[in-house]
Amino acid sequence: MRTAAVVGVGLIGASVALALSRRGVAVYLLDLDQDAVRTVVALGGGIAGPPDRSVDIAVLAVPPSSVGRVLAEQQARGLAESYTDVASVKREPEQAVADGSADPASYVGGHPMAGGERSGPLAACGNLFEGRTWVLTPSEATSRETLNRALALVALCGAVPVVMESAAHDRAVALVSHAPHVLAALMAARLQHAPEEASRLAGQGVRDMTRIAGGDPGLWGDILEANAAAVADVLGEFARDLAGTVRALRSLAVADASRRAEGMTRVIDLLGRGNAGRSRLPVKPGSASRGAVLPVVIGDRPGELARLFAAVDEAGVNIEDISIDHAAGKPSGLVEMVVAADRAEALADRLIAANWTVQQPHPVYPGRWTDPDRGELRPSLSSAASG
Numbered sequence: 001m002r003t004a005a006v007v008g009v010g011l012i013g014a015s016v017a018l019a020l021s022r023r024g025v026a027v028y029l030l031d032l033d034q035d036a037v038r039t040v041v042a043l044g045g046g047i048a049g050p051p052d053r054s055v056d057i058a059v060l061a062v063p064p065s066s067v068g069r070v071l072a073e074q075q076a077r078g079l080a081e082s083y084t085d086v087a088s089v090k091r092e093p094e095q096a097v098a099d100g101s102a103d104p105a106s107y108v109g110g111h112p113m114a115g116g117e118r119s120g121p122l123a124a125c126g127n128l129f130e131g132r133t134w135v136l137t138p139s140e141a142t143s144r145e146t147l148n149r150a151l152a153l154v155a156l157c158g159a160v161p162v163v164m165e166s167a168a169h170d171r172a173v174a175l176v177s178h179a180p181h182v183l184a185a186l187m188a189a190r191l192q193h194a195p196e197e198a199s200r201l202a203g204q205g206v207r208d209m210t211r212i213a214g215g216d217p218g219l220w221g222d223i224l225e226a227n228a229a230a231v232a233d234v235l236g237e238f239a240r241d242l243a244g245t246v247r248a249l250r251s252l253a254v255a256d257a258s259r260r261a262e263g264m265t266r267v268i269d270l271l272g273r274g275n276a277g278r279s280r281l282p283v284k285p286g287s288a289s290r291g292a293v294l295p296v297v298i299g300d301r302p303g304e305l306a307r308l309f310a311a312v313d314e315a316g317v318n319i320e321d322i323s324i325d326h327a328a329g330k331p332s333g334l335v336e337m338v339v340a341a342d343r344a345e346a347l348a349d350r351l352i353a354a355n356w357t358v359q360q361p362h363p364v365y366p367g368r369w370t371d372p373d374r375g376e377l378r379p380s381l382s383s384a385a386s387g
Contacts, residue, residue: 001025001152003055005079007070009033009040011116012086013061014124017045019157022126028055039121054078057149059110060085063219064226068096075103082146084110084153088173089226090137090166097139104141108150109166111135111173112159119216127158134159137166174230181212181220182235188213204325204336245270291320292344295336297357308335308356315350317343334359 005028006017017027017040027046029037037048058080062070064087071083083106087093090109097104114132116123134154138147154161164172188210191199224231244266251263298304305324312319321338339347348358 001056001149001156003051004028004153005030005051005055005058005074006046006061007031007058007074007079008061009036009045009121010061011119011121011123012112012114012128013059014040014043014045014121015114015126015128016059016061016086016112016153016157018043018124018126019129020153021045023156025156026051026055036121040124043121043124045121045124050077050079055080057082057084057153059083059153060087063087063222064089064092065222067093068100068102071097071107072100072102075106081106082143082149083107084136084146084150086110086112087226088177088223090135090169092226094137094139094166098141104139105143106146107139108142108146109137109139109169110150110154111137111169112154112157113177114159118214119219129154130158132159133162135162135164135169137164137169139166170227171230174227174234178224178227178231179234179238181215182224182231183238184210184213204323204334208323241270291338292341293336293338294344294348294351295334295359296351297332297359298335300331300333305335311351311354311356312337312339312347315343315347317347 001020003026004020006013007030009017009029009031013031014036017029020027021044028051029040029046029048030050031037034048040046041048058074060067060070060074060083062085067085067087071085074080074083085093085107087109088111090111094109096102097107112129112132112134114128116128134157136147136150136154151161187206191202191206191210248263248266248270251259252267254260296308298308309319317339319337319339323336325334325336351358
C-alpha cells in the first residue's frame, strides 16, 4: 500500500493517518473542520486535501449513521479503489451501503477496538492500534481486492485483524463495549451531586469504573442509536440481575435469620459469577495470556517509579498493564502491575528481597492466587519489608 485517504480526522481518523504516515504511506486528509486537518498535518499525519488520483484505500472515520452517505459521495468523486470505515457498529452501515447508491464491492466494514476518553486530533496517537483487535466485516458483495487492502491497512497500523459477520460483531460489542459505557455513565451520574466527603473518599476503583463515561455524549448517542436493540438486550439482563441483587441486599438488613442467609447466598452467587466472567477476559486487549495483579507500595520520592520499573526489567518480566493510586500529600502510593501469572510469584519474591513492600496479589484470573479477604496470605508476602 502506497497511498491512502482519511475522511474525518478526529481521534481515530487522525491516529490512522499518523500510523500510516509513519510507515511511509502518503495519506490525504479530508474533513469539514480545516483546523483539525491543519493539526494533523502539523503532527506529521499527512497532506491536506484530496489526492490528484485515486488512492489505494480510504478510511471513513465518521459516525455510523453517516457511513453510507459519505461512502457514496467519495465513490462518486473517485477518491479510492477501496473503502473501509471505523464505526463501532457494523450492521447499520452495511445495510445503508446495500440499500443506497454506493458500490458495495469496494467497501468492507471495519472497527478498530481502540480509542480513548478524549476526542479530537490532539488526542491522536500513531501507536493507538498496536496489538489491538481490528474487526473487518466483509459482506457477500465485498471484493477480494478490497478485503486484502483492508487487511494491509490493519497490518500497517500494527493491529490484529479479526473477520466477523456484521450482526455478530454488533451483538459482541453491545456486551463488551456499548452496554459497559451506559453502565459507566449511570454510575458516574450518581456522583454528579455526591456530598463532598464522598468525593474525597473516591479511590481507584470508582475511577476505573467511570473512566469511559468521559466519552463524547453526541458520538455515543449516535453509536447507541445504531445498536439500540442489542444494547437494550444486554441492559435488560443486567436490570434483572440488579433487581434481584437489590432484593437480596434488602433481605440482609432484616431481622429474620433465614431471609438474611438466603440474601447472602444470592449476593455471593453474583460475586462468584462476576469472578467467573472476568476470568474470561485477556490480561490485555488482543492477548490470550492470563495474568496476576501485583501491588507494590512506592515512596513519594523522585525516581521511585523508575527504580521499580528497573527492578522489574532486571527480572526479565513484562508489565502488561499498570495503574497508580496516590493520594495527594501522602508519603506513599500504590502501583498495581499486571504481569503474566506464571512470572508473578518469582517477581514478587525478587522485589521483596530487594526491600520493596509487596502486597498480597489479586487474581486477574482465579486459580493461581488465593483470596486475600479470606486471610489466606502467602507467607513470603505477608511480611514484606518496607522500602
